[in-house]
Amino acid sequence: MQTTEQLQNILDQAIQNLTFPDQPKHLYEPIKYIINLGGKRVRPLLVLLSTELFGTDAKEAIHAAMAIEVFHNFTLVHDDIMDNAPLRRGKATVHEKWSTNTAILSGDVMMVEANKNLAKVNPIFLKDVLDTFNTTAQGVCEGQQLDMEFEQRDDVSIEEYINMIRLKTAVLLGGALKLGAIIGKASEKDADLIYQFGENIGIAFQLHDDILDVYADPDKFGKQVGGDIIANKKTFLLLKAFEQAKDENLEALENWTSYKKFDVREKVNAVKQVYDTLDIQNIAKASMDEYLNKALALFKQINVSDEAKFNLLTLTTQLMAREY
Amino acid sequence: MQTTEQLQNILDQAIQNLTFPDQPKHLYEPIKYIINLGGKRVRPLLVLLSTELFGTDAKEAIHAAMAIEVFHNFTLVHDDIMDNAPLRRGKATVHEKWSTNTAILSGDVMMVEANKNLAKVNPIFLKDVLDTFNTTAQGVCEGQQLDMEFEQRDDVSIEEYINMIRLKTAVLLGGALKLGAIIGKASEKDADLIYQFGENIGIAFQLHDDILDVYADPDKFGKQVGGDIIANKKTFLLLKAFEQAKDENLEALENWTSYKKFDVREKVNAVKQVYDTLDIQNIAKASMDEYLNKALALFKQINVSDEAKFNLLTLTTQLMAREY
Structure with missing residues (x-):
């Protein structure tokens, strides 16, 4: 190997x-x-x-x-x-x-x-x-x-x-x-299991990306933190916030996503504040963990030794741990 | 069959x-x-x-x-x-x-x-x-x-x-x-022969199209006769005319292909006249016939009976004979 x-x-x-x-x-x-x-x-x-x-x-x-x-x-x-x-x-x-x-x-x-x-x-x-x-x-x-x-x-x-x-x-x-x-x-069963592992891990990666785009350390992140917020990108975070928000939070979201002209830093901070009030980061992390855990459970079922699984699992861990 | x-x-x-x-x-x-x-x-x-x-x-x-x-x-x-x-x-x-x-x-x-x-x-x-x-x-x-x-x-x-x-x-x-x-x-040989037949017949078809675009009967042609001339399309006819033209013919081609504004009918007639003077239609037909004959010679070599070849040959003839 x-x-x-x-x-x-x-x-x-x-x-x-x-x-x-x-x-x-x-x-x-x-x-x-x-x-x-x-x-x-x-x-x-x-x-x-x-x-x-x-x-x-x-x-x-x-x-x-x-x-x-x-x-x-x-x-x-x-x-x-x-x-x-x-x-x-x-x-x-x-x-x-x-x-x-x-x-x-x-x-x-x-x-x-x-x-x-x-x-x-x-x-x-x-x-x-x-x-x-x-x-x-x-x-x-x-x-x-x-x-x-x-x-x-x-x-x-x-x-x-x-x-x-x-x-x-x-x-x-x-x-x-x-x-x-x-x-x-x-075997066909193992091929299907690893496919399902890949799909679930892929969803977890994307949710991780969505979270990082807002909450990454600006010094480590390769691009502008808050880029998705600035562009009104319909990420898990924005969609979940719209789903959960009421009254002044909903109003803030609706206003900030409708402005054609705005101060970039001000918009990012305002939307982030709504996210924080609604605990969106943790909700997103919980969803990410769900897909990650599902992936790992599927991976576990694959009928080869743990030793053989080590490299793929290590790569998965590295990819999930990235913060740039 | x-x-x-x-x-x-x-x-x-x-x-x-x-x-x-x-x-x-x-x-x-x-x-x-x-x-x-x-x-x-x-x-x-x-x-x-x-x-x-x-x-x-x-x-x-x-x-x-x-x-x-x-x-x-x-x-x-x-x-x-x-x-x-x-x-x-x-x-x-x-x-x-x-x-x-x-x-x-x-x-x-x-x-x-x-x-x-x-x-x-x-x-x-x-x-x-x-x-x-x-x-x-x-x-x-x-x-x-x-x-x-x-x-x-x-x-x-x-x-x-x-x-x-x-x-x-x-x-x-x-x-x-x-x-x-x-x-x-x-056989590999026959598969190669029929491929070559197709390539040569395809070139003949396209040359036929180039000729028809200028010389088709307007009542039978499905689109505007002279469309290629109007658009300065680099067809066999235009390229051959530029290759052969000298003096006033070359000048006429250069002028008509450079005008941004022109009377459509006047341009078609002028370019067509250059083609006629240079015998471009017959040169194009000769080239088309060369590819057609090469195709037919290749087709003949395919190791099946003439009877089996009848349908494909009939279709080829019909496609070459189209005037719309």
Whole structure:
């Protein structure tokens, strides 16, 4: 069994080895650009860790891991167009650096590249791998659609929000783990358990993100604390606050989310104060813990030794503990 | 062996049977809309005809045919955004009817749907089918990129143009036929021959389109004759005319393609006159015939009876003879 560091080295090497044609230049340069912007490579790492969990050499799963990473980057390129985002990992997004048309088409060809990597998987697993990948990809698209629709709605429930983040974020973690499990020759039951583990842990990660965006230590947080509040982003915290707030708290929320012009610091403090009065941070933490505990209970049921589970559990802990 | 009409009925039924989730509504409604706009379903029909050509029941290839049709419709949705096209088959394009974001994301999920259909192919052929499909899809994206780049360039050669239409239009015909051949258990040699046949016939079709756009009978042509001239579209005819023109003919082309304001009829007549002086129609026809003859010579080499080849040859003839 290889260490997580060894697997990360295998991944880095495989990403270096991804080659794309030189021409047409404007089709393939954006792909190299976005893939080399970096990132933590969590998703492909999950594929490899899952394969090793079931006692199979991670190298067997390297093409599936690349498929997941290229697909993930494809979603970033297209989501950034739709979200009108100027920056990604501190650099210009593809549609900003080139053009929207280039970002659409380079994204499309990345989806094809993801599928090309997938087709290199051992043919014994191919059908299962494709079905899992396609279901995952479809879920991610549905999640993005719901996320965009929620921006236009003011009646989004917590249940709907959880379903949206499940689709937009969590199914890809579940899908990555399940691909690794299939290639690792896991039983159907174990493959399903690790998928469910991934989905629940993914929801917990997103809730953690929602909390950090408001309550992170500004010195450790990589971006502006309160960014979600400033943008009226319908996070778990804002939705829960609207659900719980009455009288002056409700009025404060309604006012601050309706102002077109405002002092940024003043808005963040005012909304945060409503959150504090309503104990929103703890409610969010309780919900996060619920998904985390559900994930861990599912993980426990997987029929391999605790020793084999150590690396994946360590990574999960590290990801949950991040404060930046 | 089934008649082309019977195969068309199978196709219509299969398209009716394509089902998509109800929610999120704005993700899936555009897919139903674009697929039900109609069209001649030539590409999926080529899949089925090719399977039957090699003595296998077309029903074996129905999922591959659906994958090709859904993929083709995906390219229409994204190309229409990039080309800023308001109409498709006389109806509003997806980005006009909904929004650009909806068109991007519905297109993305159509690509996934195409892959889902592909994954239903008999696993014996799956690896080959995926490789052919992915190579084809990548080529189509490269063709669209080149087409967009050519709009910004004034030094496009005939050779580059032929390569662009090969990628944008012809590889999908070749790919459709090859998919049918793989599922029809054709030899590798025959699968390659029918692919090459498709590519060459595709180039001939596009050259035919270029000619018709200028020289079609206005009463039979479905759109405005001269549309390519009005839009300065770099077709085979315009590129060849620029290549051949000297003195006053060159001057006329340069002037008419540079005017921002002009009388439409006057421009069409003036450019057409240059074409006529330079015998461009016949040069284009000669080039078209070259690709057509190359296609037919390749088709002849395929190792099945002339009787089995009859339906595919008839369809090819009908498509080459269209004047609308």
